Amino acid sequence: MSSLPSVAAPPPDQDVRSRLDARNDRWFAWLLKGCALLVLAALLGAAFATLWGGRHAFSTFGWHFLVSPAWDPGTDTYGALVPVYGTVVTSLVAVVLAVPVSFGIALFLTEVAPGWLRTPIASAIELLAGIPSIIYGMWGLFLFAPFFAEHIKPWLTAYLGNNPDGDHPSWVYDHLPFIGKLFSTDYPFGASVLTAGIVLAIMIIPFISSVMREVFMTVPTRLKESAYALGSSTWEVVWDIVLPYTRSAVIGGIFLGLGRALGETMAVTFVLGNTLNLSASLLDPGASIASTIANQFSEAVGLQKSALMALAFLLFVVTFIVLLIARLMLRRLAIKEGR
Amino acid sequence: MLNATTTVSRLGTAAVLAAATLLGANTARATDITGAGSSFVYPVISKWSAAYAEKTGNHLNYQSVGSGAGIAQIKEGTIDFGASDAPMSSEDLAKYGLGQFPIVVGGIVPVVNISGVSADQMKLDGQTLAEIFMGNIKNWNDPKIAALNPGLKLPSKHITVVHRSDGSGTTFNFTNYLSKVSPAWGSSVKFGTSVKWPTGVGGKGNEGVSQYVRQIAGSIGYVEYAYAKQNKIAWVDMKNAAGKVLKPDAAGFAAAAATADWAGAKDFNLIMTNAPGANAWPITATTWAIMYKKPKNAEHTKVVFDFFKWSYANGQPQAQALDYVPLPPSLVQKIEAYWASDFQK
Numbered sequence: 001m002s003s004l005p006s007v008a009a010p011p012p013d014q015d016v017r018s019r020l021d022a023r024n025d026r027w028f029a030w031l032l033k034g035c036a037l038l039v040l041a042a043l044l045g046a047a048f049a050t051l052w053g054g055r056h057a058f059s060t061f062g063w064h065f066l067v068s069p070a071w072d073p074g075t076d077t078y079g080a081l082v083p084v085y086g087t088v089v090t091s092l093v094a095v096v097l098a099v100p101v102s103f104g105i106a107l108f109l110t111e112v113a114p115g116w117l118r119t120p121i122a123s124a125i126e127l128l129a130g131i132p133s134i135i136y137g138m139w140g141l142f143l144f145a146p147f148f149a150e151h152i153k154p155w156l157t158a159y160l161g162n163n164p165d166g167d168h169p170s171w172v173y174d175h176l177p178f179i180g181k182l183f184s185t186d187y188p189f190g191a192s193v194l195t196a197g198i199v200l201a202i203m204i205i206p207f208i209s210s211v212m213r214e215v216f217m218t219v220p221t222r223l224k225e226s227a228y229a230l231g232s233s234t235w236e237v238v239w240d241i242v243l244p245y246t247r248s249a250v251i252g253g254i255f256l257g258l259g260r261a262l263g264e265t266m267a268v269t270f271v272l273g274n275t276l277n278l279s280a281s282l283l284d285p286g287a288s289i290a291s292t293i294a295n296q297f298s299e300a301v302g303l304q305k306s307a308l309m310a311l312a313f314l315l316f317v318v319t320f321i322v323l324l325i326a327r328l329m330l331r332r333l334a335i336k337e338g339r
Numbered sequence: 340m341l342n343a344t345t346t347v348s349r350l351g352t353a354a355v356l357a358a359a360t361l362l363g364a365n366t367a368r369a370t371d372i373t374g375a376g377s378s379f380v381y382p383v384i385s386k387w388s389a390a391y392a393e394k395t396g397n398h399l400n401y402q403s404v405g406s407g408a409g410i411a412q413i414k415e416g417t418i419d420f421g422a423s424d425a426p427m428s429s430e431d432l433a434k435y436g437l438g439q440f441p442i443v444v445g446g447i448v449p450v451v452n453i454s455g456v457s458a459d460q461m462k463l464d465g466q467t468l469a470e471i472f473m474g475n476i477k478n479w480n481d482p483k484i485a486a487l488n489p490g491l492k493l494p495s496k497h498i499t500v501v502h503r504s505d506g507s508g509t510t511f512n513f514t515n516y517l518s519k520v521s522p523a524w525g526s527s528v529k530f531g532t533s534v535k536w537p538t539g540v541g542g543k544g545n546e547g548v549s550q551y552v553r554q555i556a557g558s559i560g561y562v563e564y565a566y567a568k569q570n571k572i573a574w575v576d577m578k579n580a581a582g583k584v585l586k587p588d589a590a591g592f593a594a595a596a597a598t599a600d601w602a603g604a605k606d607f608n609l610i611m612t613n614a615p616g617a618n619a620w621p622i623t624a625t626t627w628a629i630m631y632k633k634p635k636n637a638e639h640t641k642v643v644f645d646f647f648k649w650s651y652a653n654g655q656p657q658a659q660a661l662d663y664v665p666l667p668p669s670l671v672q673k674i675e676a677y678w679a680s681d682f683q684k
Contacts, residue, residue: 301407
């Protein structure tokens with residue numbers, strides 16, 4: 001400013017004002033940076049605390065902790081394979097079931113439903129997201145698990161797997177043993193990996209479908225109407241216009257749901273059956289990282305406590321890997337689309 | 340300005356009042372003591388503390404945080420007594436300068452869901468129970484079960500074992516009993532607040548186990564007697580160490596507490612499952628209070644002893660209403676002798 005002599009120097013008042021502004025801006029920026037760093041510090045702190053708590057387990061068992069299926073407080077031997085496997089499988093089942101349903105809900109609300117119906121259903125879905133997980137757990141244990149045991153499980157074992165009463169294996173079991181194994185069990189009750197997956201699916205549907213609905217609404221009307229004008233059906237518009245336009249956000253929403261499913265504790269503890277024995281069947285009871293911690297932490301001492309902390313650290317690792325995969329998928333998509 | 344002054348003076352008055360109240364509380368006789376640990380004794384301790392507070396004005400704040408946490412907190416000295424479902428070893432107690440004694444007795448019962456079999460109809464012995472929980476006996480019509488139950492019609496039904504999924508004193512005592520009666524169990528599964536179950540499904544808490552047992556036809560589980568009784572689940576009669584088949588009831592639990600070999604157990608470090616008495620229910624459990632022998636806070640410690648003394652003498656109605664069993668007088672005498680000899684008042 002001073003380099004322009006023709007312009008009168010600003011009055012001192014204004015000068016002070018602008019300096020004050022600059023200082024306030026700097027402080028504001030630091031404040032914001034502090035907020036962001038707080039998140040990072042909390043995350044790193046939690047990860048480090050669980051790693052530190054689990055150091056005895058990691059140093060005692062080494063790599064065996066990751067691959068051993070043994071979880072035996074009697075001999076103080078611990079391995080994370082069963083809970084990690086249970087966590088991943090229940091979450092995958094949940095996502096596989098929840099994504100198509102959420103997609104349908106979001107489509108219905110943005111493309112098909114009459115205007116007066118959209119807001120009530122959207123609010124209902126958001127309310128569903130607010131239900132505490134213990135309620136889902138109680139519902140799962142008292143209502144869904146018995147229903148599952150009585151009506152769904154017998155059908156699955158009879159047509160896809162091996163009957164618990166040992167009559168004869170199904171056609172699928174004989175010809176596609178891999179699928180047959182998934183649906184064979186000796187246990188006649190409702191708590192199982194699949195039950196937990198279904199309850200989790202119901203829990204994450206609100207998250208995934210709200211994200212999908214929000215992003216579907218961002219698709220410019222002119223794109224959709226052009227396609228309709230060219231004679232596309234609703235399905236063609238959705239598949240060829242809406243979905244490509246919103247793909248990365250949709251994947252983001254799915255991984256948000258997956259992240260929630262991975263860490264869910266109470267609902268899973270109620271319907272998973274809590275058995276720390278490795279089994280390939282979706283109809284056998286299992287255990288997840290979060291449910292094992294919730295079950296055993298209060299009475300655990302010594303190495304068992306350390307092993308539970310180590311499990312918590314592994315949950316961080318699993319979640320991190322899932323997020324990493326999401327990032328990689330999004331990047332690959334971006335490259336493919338030439339962006 | 341005027342407003343502000345009024346507010347300030349009001350705040351001032353409030354502060355003075357609050358301080359007066361606090362001072363008043365401090366100068367009164369009441370002492371607040373704290374305990375933490377086992378959730379098994381929580382219902383009866385909270386009833387006792389309410390009645391005790393009414394009588395003496397001293398309040399007990401008991402946190403039901405689990406035995407492990409209770410032991411950790413008493414070691415750190417943040418509470419006046421800890422409560423644990425598993426006894427501490429004499430070496431551990433000596434290391435931290437602690438002492439322990441039983442609080443109250445309760446029973447654990449096997450419960451079943453077999454169509455046509457109601458409470459007290461099925462009879463089992465420890466060996467058979469262990470084989471069922473190991474998964475060696477897989478069907479209710481197994482000859483070993485039939486031999487113990489002449490006259491009872493047993494269906495051909497797959498046995499589903501239900502156990503606790505959470506670490507608990509109930510599991511500790513149940514698996515301890517199985518370890519005592521079955522060498523195979525004792526060497527492979529062992530006992531603890533949580534174990535590696537050879538078979539079955541895990542329910543969270545007494546309510547989780549009983550819910551699974553109710554849902555699954557042909558299942559067997561184990562819960563605290565009070566829970567089975569209040570929820571009317573079919574329990575199993577057991578053959579005890581003396582070879583007598585017993586119904587689970589207060590008399591049987593008390594007999595176990597009375598006949599267990601306390602004389603040979605230093606610091607009451609004895610798990611009273613499979614007690615030798617003729618009328619002793621075999622799966623009887625107790626919870627131990629753990630305290631410093633040299634009090635960290637003499638005034639609080641005095642009240643804690645007074646609380647337990649009062650509960651042993653006057654706690655029957657509360658304990659019986661909740662289906663716990665007060666300690667038999669012979670055991671109370673031993674505990675009071677232990678207080679006199681081992682604790683500094």
